[in-house]
Amino acid sequence: MSGMYGAGAAWRHLRSDRSVVDNRITGATLRRVLGFARPHRRTIAVFLVLTVIDAAMVVVTPLLVQRVVDDGILKNDARLVTVLALAMAGVAVLNALLAVLGGWLSSKIGEGLIYDLRTQVFGHVQRQSLAFFTRTQTGALVSRLNNDVIGAQRAFTSTLSSTVSNTIAVLVVGIAMFALSWQVTLLCLAMFPILFGVSRFVSSKLAGLTRRQMDGNADLGNVMTERFNVGGAMLLKLFGRRGEEDALFADKAANVRDLGVRISLITRIFGAAMMLVPALATALVYGVGGHLAIDGTLTVGTLLALATLLLRLLGPLQGLSNVRIDVMTALVSFERVFEVLDLPSLVREKPGAVALPPTASRLEFDHVSFSYPRADDVSLASLETVARTESRDNGPVLHDISFVADAGQMIALVGPSGAGKTTVTHLVARLYDVNGGAVRVGGHDVRDVTLQSLEDTVGYVTQDAHMFHDTIRANLLYARPGASDEEIWQALEAAQVSTLVRALPDGLDTVVGDRGYRLSGGERQRLAIARLLLKAPSIVVLDEATAHLDSGSEVAVQRALDAAHAGRTSLVIAHRLSTVRNADQILVVQDGRIVQSGTHTQLLAQGGLYADLYRTQLVEDVPA
Ligand SMILES: Nc1ncnc2c1ncn2[C@@H]1O[C@H](COP(=O)(O)OP(=O)(O)OP(=O)(O)O)[C@@H](O)[C@H]1O
DSSP: OHHHHHHHHHHHHHHSOGGGGGSOOOHHHHHHHHHHHGGGHHHHHHHHHHHHHHHHGGGHHHHHHHHIIIIIITTTOHHHHHHHHHHHHHHHHHHHHHHHHHHHHHHHHHHHHHHHHHHHHHHHHHTSOHHHHHHBOHHHHHHIIIIIHHHHHHIIIIIHHHHHHHHHHHHHHHHHHHHHOHHHHHHHHHHHHHHHHHHHHHHHHHHHHHHHHHHHHHHHHHHHHHHHSHHHHHHHHHTTOHHHHHHHHHHHHHHHHHHHHHHHHHHHHHHHHHHHHHHHHHHHHHHHHHHHHHHTSSOHHHHHHHHHHHHHHHHHHHHHHTHHHHHHHHHHHHHHHHHHHTOOOSSOOOTTOBOOOTTOOOEEEEEEEEEOOOHHHHSOGGGBSSOOOOOSOOOEEEEEEEEEEOTTOEEEEEOSTTSSHHHHHHHHTTSSOOSEEEEEETTEEGGGBOHHHHHHHEEEEOSSOOOOSEEHHHHHHTTOTTOOHHHHHHHHHHTTOHHHHHHSTTGGGOEESTTSSOOOHHHHHHHHHHHHHHHOOSEEEEEOOOSOOOHHHHHHHHHHHHHHHTTSEEEEEOOBHHHHHHOSEEEEEETTEEEEEEOHHHHHHHOSHHHHHHHHTOBOOOOO
16 A cells, blocks of 8 residues: 555645645644545544554564565574465555555545535535626535545545655655664665755645646636637637637647646656655665675675665655645545535525415516626636736616515516616526515515525526427426326416427437427426426516517417416516507616516507617517
């Protein structure tokens, strides 16, 4: 085990970034890290005991060599030679067993820790407000969940065990060598500072280059993910920029290639130095020790034992010189994970929140004002595409919005682009919290009720009608896990999409979503309506598709929407004449304010903005 970790540590240290050592790690971080170790403390204790035994055994074989030569071979004692050889074999077997056991325990601790950290971060991120996701770069977040979590577990497995085993090995080997010949030992130790000097110099050079190479690789990755998703690939084709894209990519790839060659060269030089110093030290042992043997001060066996021990000192000494960087690198990973765990969600459930009754269906906006949260309140700069923190407030988006939708009523929102219609709908299910006034559902302020009950009461169909990359059945069951196939078909029927699903070769088992069966805009929206119908919320929020659909889909979508509205309170961002005609009340939103309200006939008679929108924006229905 010790040999394995010793060599690993030596190379890892070259790949680590020296700048991490400059980080200040607080006592609080350390305490928190230990908190993560607590559930695994028994396994860690056994693991450490094994590590200590394994490290201490490093000296056994060289000492056996000494006895074989001096007492066995040189004294012609064949029986002793056999016994000692068997003992050597026994030590080797024991070492192998310890390595397996140690590896198993180490992976149990490491993987257990990765599991703990991952599940905690996933749970925490899931509970962030929508604002967090609008700012955060998904790739950066996923990398935090993957790479940093793995970096953090290293603190508990390789770093911890290599530190313990290297310290023990250096102590035991050092003492054994001293006991065999203090003169030779001192001479050898004098050579090691040269090795450390070279190692430090090389690693400082390599750290910078490695970091540049990592950045270069990340850059390449970004270029590829941006270009190779459907949207990016399409843009690239439509603008005919293949030549420029080739050149851009080649340039970045060349940078990574050149850095790779330099890193490899420096690593080779370092490797050569690593081989040279021990080889010189071995020459020294045989040179000086050989003379002492001729004088009779040392036995031949002792000389051989010294030479063997010397080689076993190298790895652990190297490993110890890197401990600080290893520990700091692992702790920095922990800190980066904690950074995510410590980010509070802007939308939190209040202690003692009550469950909203499932029948709650009255929706009220009471003098609501709202501005989008500032970037530095909602996300980490390091997780954003262009890392920047804004300290200035976003301007208010909604001003003094008041309206009431009684149970079963339909409210339609109309207004120019950017007026704030979508923002109004986001406040109903607390995707964001209001800055002033209150949003009430069933008479309860939405901030006083449990998030789960609010989410159960309010259902959404958004314009993009997102589906997970999974089967139609799984996507629908997401709304109501226990639903039977019969209920699913009923919902599909009501949403006017059952014929389509029946016609698919795999029916309900057809995979949809980003990389699945390509549904048209209208089909996807109808599927989303089926999902909403299964969920059967008492309040629905709908964003009607703006795109012009062919007349067949248009009629189907209209019927599906009628099914969604039936018997429910609804808030609709309206783009269709039929919707505004049917609405109990139309709210005309402009620059975040309600500038007109009333029924279609009343508003048309009033003239003004609504009359303009009626002429320019609302889509004439296709007769059913
Ligand atoms: N996440 C956000 N952060 C900051 N500002 C935002 C955010 N989302 C929207 N806004 C701003 O809020 C204002 C209202 O946007 P909203 O999406 O509510 O308008 P809309 O009426 O739904 O427009 P459209 O009909 O074009 O969808 C816009 O000025 C927009 O730039």
